[in-house]
Amino acid sequence: MVQERNKKIVVRNLNKTFVNQETGEQVVAIDNLNFSISENEFVAIIGPSGCGKSTFLYMVAGFEKASSGEILLSGKPITGPGRDRGLVFQEFVLFGWRTVLRNITLGLELQKMPRQDAEGIARRWIRATGLSGFENAYPSTLSGGMKQRVAIARAIAYNPEVLLLDEPFGALDVQTKNYMIKDLHSLWKEADKTILMVTHSVQEAVLMADRVVVFGNRPSGIVHEEIVELPHPREVGDPAVARHMKRVTDALSVEVDKAMLRERGQH
DSSP states (O other), X not given: OOOGGGEEEEEEEEEEEEEOTTTOOEEEEEEEEEEEEETTOEEEEEOSTTSSHHHHHHHHHTSSOOSEEEEEETTEEOOSOOTTEEEEOSSOOXXXXXXXXXXXXXXXXXXXXXXXXXXXXXHHHHHHTTOTTOTTOOGGXXXXXXXXXXXXHHHHHTOOSEEEEESTTTTSOHHHHHHHHHHHHHHHHHHTOEEEEEOSOHHHHHHHXXXXXXXXXXXXXXXXXXXXXXXXXXXXXXXXXXXXXHHHHHHHHHHHHHHHHXXXXXX
């Protein structure tokens, strides 16, 4: 269980309802959600498509407003976007006219940090993400995995309290994804951040996270939490990893079945 004194993110009685402006129809995405994330904990959220997990991530990011309830970060309500959160998207959101180095220094430049200091920090994370030698390369010359490394380095470089990952490996091929999962765990430890990741992949969640939270069929609530107390790096072939994956998959499968029935109009 999350200890009270170590809570970094606290979600209290959170509700989110979308309203169709043309028909007035209401869709409840999140219903009375309550849970906490510890300081420096890596939590992965997984659930059926359309369950509200990405909506929740964007509420933590401050891009979506709650219909009721609240999300606290370090004891303060989240009311909008802020420098205390870094967001990495599934797509490689890079600026094509800026080099790798200049993409990573962007957040620091916006903070008015002196250029020499910003470049020093950026070069540290360039080394940590395995991008040494590509400082002056442009995004168009990089592979998908390298582009995502730049995006991750940029999010870490300006030192947010929390990293938010929205399907960070979703646009990568399987081999690149597996390589990055193994390669980047040391980066998460070096960054020493609280991390919240949304994913569709049970394997990604169990291989990376300290805790896997399964969201139920819409409206979202937590139907299962899996604590993964295994050393890194974790291997898919490890029987302990397989047991964790099975428990998460079993919980997820029930909710996916419910979602499929909902889509077919069966209740």
